[in-house]
Amino acid sequence: MTVLFLFPKKRIDLDAFTTRSEVLKYTPIQKASFYSPDWFKKLPGPNELINKSKGVTPPLLSMKTCNGLTDYFSQGFIMPLWSDVNFQVNEEGVRYQFADCCSVCEFHSPKQYEGYIRNNTHQHVKMMPPWHLLCNLNVNFLFSKVDWYFDELKKIYIPSGVLNFKHNSFPAINMFLPKSTSIISLKYGQPLIHLIPLTDKRVKLNTHLVSQSEYDKIFYKTRPCAFHSSLQKRTKLHDAQI
Numbered sequence: 001m002t003v004l005f006l007f008p009k010k011r012i013d014l015d016a017f018t019t020r021s022e023v024l025k026y027t028p029i030q031k032a033s034f035y036s037p038d039w040f041k042k043l044p045g046p047n048e049l050i051n052k053s054k055g056v057t058p059p060l061l062s063m064k065t066c067n068g069l070t071d072y073f074s075q076g077f078i079m080p081l082w083s084d085v086n087f088q089v090n091e092e093g094v095r096y097q098f099a100d101c102c103s104v105c106e107f108h109s110p111k112q113y114e115g116y117i118r119n120n121t122h123q124h125v126k127m128m129p130p131w132h133l134l135c136n137l138n139v140n141f142l143f144s145k146v147d148w149y150f151d152e153l154k155k156i157y158i159p160s161g162v163l164n165f166k167h168n169s170f171p172a173i174n175m176f177l178p179k180s181t182s183i184i185s186l187k188y189g190q191p192l193i194h195l196i197p198l199t200d201k202r203v204k205l206n207t208h209l210v211s212q213s214e215y216d217k218i219f220y221k222t223r224p225c226a227f228h229s230s231l232q233k234r235t236k237l238h239d240a241q242i
Contacts (some may be wrong), residue, residue: 012139012203014077014165017132019215027080027189028207029131035078035191037148040064076196077205078146079171080189082130087184089177099188101147104128108174117176122157123154127173129193132218135165140198143171146191152184153192162198169222171195 006019016029026045056063084099106126110119145158157176165171168191173193177184186192196202210218 008138011199012197012199013136014197014203014205015134015136016205016207017210017215017218018130018208019132019210019212020130021209023082023130024207024209027082027106029077029079029195029205030103031074031205032076032078032194032196033074034091035080035146036073040069040073040148073148076141076194076203078191079129079131079193079195080187081189081192084188085127085186087177087186089179089184090181091179094123094177095124097215103130105158106172117157120179122176122178125175125177127151127175129173131171132166132169132215134218134221135169135203138164138166139201139203140164142194142196142198144194144196146194149191151190152186152192155184158193163195167222169218 020023040063043062045062045064081102083103085103086097088095094105094107098104106128108126110124113124140162141164142160142181143163144160145156146154155178157173159176163171171193
């Protein structure tokens, strides 16, 4: 007789930590479905279109009937912008101002992305969000710009990437801003980053308010340990211990 042992699958938890109570209360990371764009919500669904056509002619379907879009808007999580921010980029450099007076940006040398984008047309800016993310399992997440809002965000290029929050907790936002005399203004609360788990298993999001010391400990767990390939080296050592 064959005996089968059924072990419950471990749930995937994505934990998001911040020290700022106003960020957690008003602009938390949430399910992507919460941020479906208004223009998409207002489009008629398939039933409405069929009723309007009265069965005489095939209905003219809207984007709301596209499975690719409905699935995209419901997958993963959205990180909204936690403060108004203005950018001005010209030949002299970049100036920026956050309304919260505490958020900061960092910058990479053009030598670090040479050949990728022209330095005389764009300026690199790394926005530092008020979040650390940790996942209990080894799951990759697609990290990309929210791409269905035709506003000032369209002027900014945010390269997509794949992040693993089991070994790297800080979701820094690398951006390339066009050099221009005009000011680019991003608004508080607008959807900014889309995080899509690359798994068919359910991922539960948990948000936490923590002290600064607790927040720092999370960073210490995943901070760089080598001058290059830090993530790969840490992952290899971790897997060898399992």
